[in-house]
Amino acid sequence: MRKLLIVTAAVVASSTAVHAETLKMATLPANLPQAVVMATFANIVSSQLNDVNIEVAAGGAATAHMMEVGRGNLDMSMTSPVVWNLMKGGKAMYSKQEAAPTLADSVQLLMWFPYGQYHFTVRADSDIQTLDDLEGASVFLGPTGGGAWNAAYGWVKATTGLDAKEGDFEAIDANWTTGYQSFLDGTIDMYVAGCIDPCGPFLQITETEAIRFVGPENATGEAVDKYLGKFRYLDAIPPNSYANQANNSEVMSLNTAVGIAINANISEETVYNVTSAFWNNIDQVTSDAPWANALSLEYAATPQGGITFHPGAVKYYKEVGVQ
DSSP states (O other), X not given: XXXXXXXXXXXXXXXXXXXXXXXXXXXXXXXXXXXXXXXXXXXXXXXXXXXXXXXXXXXXXHHHHXXXXXXXSOSEEEEOHHHHHHXXXXXXXXXXXTTHHHHHTTEEEEEEEEOOEEEEXXXXXXXXXXXXXXXXXXXXXXXXXXXXXXXXXXXXXXXXXXXXXXXXXEEOOOOHHHHHHHHHHTOSSEEEEEEOSSOHHHHHHTTTOOEEEOOOSOOOSHHHHHHHTXXXXXXXXXXXXXXXXXXXXXEEEEEEEEEEEEETTSOHHHXXXXXXXXXXXXXXXXXXXXXXXXXXXXXXXXXXXXXXBOHXXXXXXXXXXOO
């Protein structure tokens, strides 16, 4: 069995080099699978390169982190093709951020990986059998104004016509930690998060409670096609991923790519070395990690959206024949 890299709530990947270049990475809260991927990336790179040290701070929203990458206050953060395009266009959560379009030009890409299916989660005894039953319910869609919130909100609206902004159901205002805790406490009806099964948040819940993932009655139609666009895609949640999962058949949901964004001003040599250090040592991740099995060079290097790959990453991907 391959070695498992363990990550914790505030991961600081350290290097023994005296004059190591320190890169600052921000992730989502550490219990979320996407943060685990990024922290593992940082651990592998920092353990392999004597002259690069990636420091990881967990918490906050990727939409805000991307602005700081553009400003140069952070070196790396999570991104997505949808959110980068919104940033470049000054739309949605960036509509009041005058600097967003300009800062987007300084946000480049190191690699993509799957976000994981969006899991619309209720307790097994809930009256909510499909997303069409959400009227009047209380739901955590993700941090308000973030990319996950907008994706989950849009999926519900496109498939059911229900609109949280019009009061059809309550989308609570909370961060990732508070939203998850609210579901654990039973104070909200639904918790939404994306992951590749089985993943930590749902493993924890199902230790003590039975849950059910719900989808829409109908996941087809013009509104759905328009919502999915070029960068989202239909993806089913499998049954039997958790001991206390009530689903006995797959549930239709959506998926998308997310990636590691990097500041454009970091040198080509550094980014090349970072990229190659990760992919050349990917076997350090245990084969038992479900998200690790979803990583591939081809997926990582596929152009998506308007965001450009950093020249250092391009050099590596061309070298191994995936660009």
